[in-house]
Amino acid sequence: MKTVVVLVACVLGMAVARPDLHTHLYGAQVLRVVPEEAAQVYYLKGLQLQNYFDFWTEPRAIGSPVDIMTTAFQIPLLKHTLTHVGLEFRTMISNVGELVAQQKAAREGARASGPLSLDWTSYYDYEEIMAWLDTLATEYPELCTVEEVGNSYEDRVMKLLKLGKGGADKPIIFIDGGIHAREWIAPATVTYIVNELVTHSDTYDDLLSNVNFYVMPVINPDGYAYTFTDDRLWRKTRSPTNSVLGCRGADPNRNWSFHWNEVGASDSPCSDIYAGPEPFSEVEMRNVRDQINKYADNIKSYLTFHSYSQLWMYPWGYTSDLPEDWQDLDDLAVAAVEALTAVHGTTYEIGSSTNTIYAAAGGSDDWAKGEAGVKYSYTIELRDTGRYGFLLPEDQIIPTGEETFEGVKVVANFIRDTYSP
Numbered sequence: 150m151k152t153v154v155v156l157v158a159c160v161l162g163m164a165v166a167r168p169d170l171h172t173h174l175y176g177a178q179v180l181r182v183v184p185e186e187a188a189q190v191y192y193l194k195g196l197q198l199q200n201y202f203d204f205w206t207e208p209r210a211i212g213s214p215v216d217i218m219t220t221a222f223q224i225p226l227l228k229h230t231l232t233h234v235g236l237e238f239r240t241m242i243s244n245v246g247e248l249v250a251q252q253k254a255a256r257e258g259a260r261a262s263g264p265l266s267l268d269w270t271s272y273y274d275y276e277e278i279m280a281w282l283d284t285l286a287t288e289y290p291e292l293c294t295v296e297e298v299g300n301s302y303e304d305r306v307m308k309l310l311k312l313g314k315g316g317a318d319k320p321i322i323f324i325d326g327g328i329h330a331r332e333w334i335a336p337a338t339v340t341y342i343v344n345e346l347v348t349h350s351d352t353y354d355d356l357l358s359n360v361n362f363y364v365m366p367v368i369n370p371d372g373y374a375y376t377f378t379d380d381r382l383w384r385k386t387r388s389p390t391n392s393v394l395g396c397r398g399a400d401p402n403r404n405w406s407f408h409w410n411e412v413g414a415s416d417s418p419c420s421d422i423y424a425g426p427e428p429f430s431e432v433e434m435r436n437v438r439d440q441i442n443k444y445a446d447n448i449k450s451y452l453t454f455h456s457y458s459q460l461w462m463y464p465w466g467y468t469s470d471l472p473e474d475w476q477d478l479d480d481l482a483v484a485a486v487e488a489l490t491a492v493h494g495t496t497y498e499i500g501s502s503t504n505t506i507y508a509a510a511g512g513s514d515d516w517a518k519g520e521a522g523v524k525y526s527y528t529i530e531l532r533d534t535g536r537y538g539f540l541l542p543e544d545q546i547i548p549t550g551e552e553t554f555e556g557v558k559v560v561a562n563f564i565r566d567t568y569s570p
């Protein structure tokens with residue numbers, strides 16, 4: 150097995166890791182393989198660390214599908230490589246660039262005629278989402294305040310929305326999205342949830358009087374902006390690295406200090422799972438960390454939204470060991486997913502990160518529980534299961550928001566019942 154990894158490395162010895170140009174997506178494909186033995190899982194993990202292919206989902210276990218994007222140029226090489234280790238593949242997306250272009254055209258068409266306000270029929274860029282937060286603070290001053298909590302590497306202002314009317318001593322649910330730039334459904338869903346609470350505040354009066362929601366919809370602003378302007382499939386931050394190849398950015402969800410870089414991350418600045426040169430090297434993650442620390446005594450739940458795969462996960466991500474109170478986290482996750490599934494029949498897997506997905510240290514959910522002491526810390530991987538992956542069509546934003554809101558409400562009601570004085 151190892152020899153094949155070496156072979157790939159040699160063949161592509163001169164190759165540069167994924168170029169930033171949007172054009173690298175034209176003719177690109179996403180292939181799915183399902184490893185059937187441990188050696189194949191091991192092989193795929195090695196292949197991922199070579200940085201030649203963009204792993205949309207990570208190798209986790211026997212029987213769990215792995216989606217790999219390859220440039221048009223490298224399709225024959227990837228197919229040959231997979232075949233060589235006995236992995237059958239099927240094509241999930243036959244032309245990534247074409248799909249990106251189609252969705253971009255549809256979005257621009259909608260934007261040309263549509264209102265400036267968000268309506269969740271298309272995806273919105275960073276400036277639009279931040280402007281919308283400010284609008285909430287203006288239109289619902291008794292419910293919403295917005296604070297500037299720092300700047301990104303490229304100097305974008307990061308904002309924290311505080312939503313609630315019970316006063317500062319109430320328990321807090323801290324919600325974020327968009328840590329991985331290309332996972333557009335995450336900020337869309339987080340803003341959808343906020344909008345539901347704000348525009349139906351009478352319905353949720355009891356909840357909003359007893360629980361505070363602290364929300365940062367897009368915590369990787371530079372990466373997110375870059376997915377709109379340059380590379381739709383960008384994942385990381387945009388900070389410079391020491392790479393001679395000019396590779397930029399760290400994986401912000403490998404950058405947190407709890408068991409940083411112990412497993413499931415890379416030291417290579419060109420890798421999509423680059424942990425960064427040190428814990429909290431990324432200013433955006435320091436900004437979020439500072440807010441969580443500031444309110445840690447009152448934060449009872451941390452919800453961080455990703456896509457895709459439909460998973461509701463709790464710590465730990467750095468080890469297959471479970472937290473002592475894992476049963477509490479599992480029980481609440483089961484209840485939340487039950488409510489989520491009841492809306493549109495969307496099924497989710499539940500479990501600890503390591504046992505559900507793969508071991509990966511340096512994640513924000515592990516840090517929130519392990520360092521900040523937030524008991525109910527969850528990473529939620531939204532729709533879908535790979536038909537579109539990160540390129541989830543806009544007409545799925547509202548259904549995703551509807552079902553996820555039901556799950557979040559279960560968590561929120563539980564936090565109110567358990568912690569509100």
Ligand SMILES: [Zn+2]
Nearest residue numbers: 329332455456
């Ligand atoms: Zn993610």
